[in-house]
Amino acid sequence: MTDLFRALSAELLKTRRTLALVLTILTPLSLAFLEVAIGFDAGTRMYRVGGDSWMTLINHTSLLWTLLLLPLFITLEMGLLGAQEHNNQTWKYLYTLPLPRWTVYMAKQIIGMGVIGLSMIVLGLMTIGVGLIGRVFLPRLGFDAPIPLMALAQNLFLSYFASWLMISIHIWISLRWNSFVLAMAAGIVPTVCGVVMLNSRWVDYDPWLMPGVVAHGLAESLPFTLALILGIVGGVVIALLGCWATTQRDIF
Numbered sequence: 001m002t003d004l005f006r007a008l009s010a011e012l013l014k015t016r017r018t019l020a021l022v023l024t025i026l027t028p029l030s031l032a033f034l035e036v037a038i039g040f041d042a043g044t045r046m047y048r049v050g051g052d053s054w055m056t057l058i059n060h061t062s063l064l065w066t067l068l069l070l071p072l073f074i075t076l077e078m079g080l081l082g083a084q085e086h087n088n089q090t091w092k093y094l095y096t097l098p099l100p101r102w103t104v105y106m107a108k109q110i111i112g113m114g115v116i117g118l119s120m121i122v123l124g125l126m127t128i129g130v131g132l133i134g135r136v137f138l139p140r141l142g143f144d145a146p147i148p149l150m151a152l153a154q155n156l157f158l159s160y161f162a163s164w165l166m167i168s169i170h171i172w173i174s175l176r177w178n179s180f181v182l183a184m185a186a187g188i189v190p191t192v193c194g195v196v197m198l199n200s201r202w203v204d205y206d207p208w209l210m211p212g213v214v215a216h217g218l219a220e221s222l223p224f225t226l227a228l229i230l231g232i233v234g235g236v237v238i239a240l241l242g243c244w245a246t247t248q249r250d251i252f
Contacts (some may be wrong), residue, residue, distance in 0.1 A: 032126035053142035059219035082174025101179025103248035164235025172242030
């Protein structure tokens with residue numbers, strides 16, 4: 001485990017002050033701006049005037065995030081993590097270090113999952129901020145009620161767990177192939193195709209839709225256990241397979 005901690009420490013240093021880290025703030029912030037704009041433009045039609053609108057905000061934000069932004073955000077973030085090594089041609093150097101090869105891959109995997117987890121926390125804070133703005137500037141919209149922190153945390157963290165499979169797939173692709181275009185296409189195409197599958201009986205098995213299935217299930221009290229389990233277990237399995245397959249390759 002000492003070797004893994006050393007590899008993880010080096011990966012953390014490389015990720016600091018990079019675009020990948022900046023995007024964990026900017027991407028949820030962009031959604032927060034959209035929600036504020038919606039509140040000022042169509043708040044009386046969307047929220048419960050005189051009632052409790054917190055859950056409406058949480059569910060709306062979560063669905064937009066998990067179905068649209070999160071798949072594209074994961075695609076970009078994992079692609080950037082892989083590009084750090086491909087663009088600088090540092091794989092040979094990394095594999096000559098006195099560290100097992102698997103620690104290099106797993107450090108990337110952990111950082112990738114950590115970056116997405118951090119973005120979920122930022123999204124939660126941004127969601128609270130949007131509601132508080134509504135409380136001050138749009139008092140009729142029903143944000144005077146207590147903030148449902150447990151419901152917000154459950155929504156975000158369960159959606160995050162369901163995204164593990166998607167994260168593992170993209171970290172494998174971004175580290176295995178040095179084409180940034182391929183890494184982007186591997187996320188954009190399934191995300192677009194997922195729109196067609198939203199009402200399909202196979203929706204629970206689509207890695208790019210699993211977080212959205214969980215968010216929608218929580219919003220509408222629908223079953224989502226299968227998508228959640230597949231996301232978690234599949235994420236672990238693909239991470240291990242990706243680590244094995246990638247570290248067995250010879251670097252020329």
